[in-house]
Amino acid sequence: MEKRVLVLNMDHSPIAVITVQKAFVLIFLDKATCLSHYEGMEVRTVNEVFSYPAVLRLNEYKNIPFRGVLLNRNNLFRRDKGACQYCGSKKNLTIDHVIPRSKGGKTNWMNLITACNRCNVLKGDKTPEQSGLVLQSKPFKPSLVFFLSEYAERQAEEWLPFLGVKAY
Numbered sequence: 663m664e665k666r667v668l669v670l671n672m673d674h675s676p677i678a679v680i681t682v683q684k685a686f687v688l689i690f691l692d693k694a695t696c697l698s699h700y701e702g703m704e705v706r707t708v709n710e711v712f713s714y715p716a717v718l719r720l721n722e723y724k725n726i727p728f729r730g731v732l733l734n735r736n737n738l739f740r741r742d743k744g745a746c747q748y749c750g751s752k753k754n755l756t757i758d759h760v761i762p763r764s765k766g767g768k769t770n771w772m773n774l775i776t777a778c779n780r781c782n783v784l785k786g787d788k789t790p791e792q793s794g795l796v797l798q799s800k801p802f803k804p805s806l807v808f809f810l811s812e813y814a815e816r817q818a819e820e821w822l823p824f825l826g827v828k829a830y
């Protein structure tokens with residue numbers, strides 16, 4: 663499988679994840695410097711063999727406003743580690759509004775959680791208190807680093823020193 667490349671701004675704050683092809687373009691155009699390689703991996707062209715970049719740092723500071731992590735089903739499930747936030751089940755997952763929409767509950771990171779179908783039906787149009795269900799953790803708005811760390815732990819340990827996260 664092709665590995666992704668982490669891009670840091672000049673001040674070392676993580677800003678993007680790109681393909682290895684894009685990474686080589688940035689390196690060849692002298693727009694970025696490679697800080698870390700994937701060990702034991704290489705990229706071959708017809709004539710040459712290169713180390714496989716893992717982390718790049720831009721050579722110039724880019725002012726990129728961070729708009730936040732996209733709120734969608736996949737990202738919500740990832741934030742909640744693929745488990746129902748009421749009972750912990752990992753099956754038949756759905757999205758639940760903690761405060762139901764009918765009671766003014768918003769559709770945002772703070773009011774949406776992963777819930778299994780059973781708990782969702784049990785909860786119905788009630789608040790957790792009214793339905794007797796207990797939230798196992800408080801919903802939060804994930805940062806980019808949160809998702810990068812989650813990916814890094816599974817796919818790209820080389821990123822961890824650059825995310826302020828300890829490797830195992």
Ligand SMILES: [Zn+2]
Pocket residue numbers: 746747748749750751777778779780781782
């Ligand atoms: Zn459940």
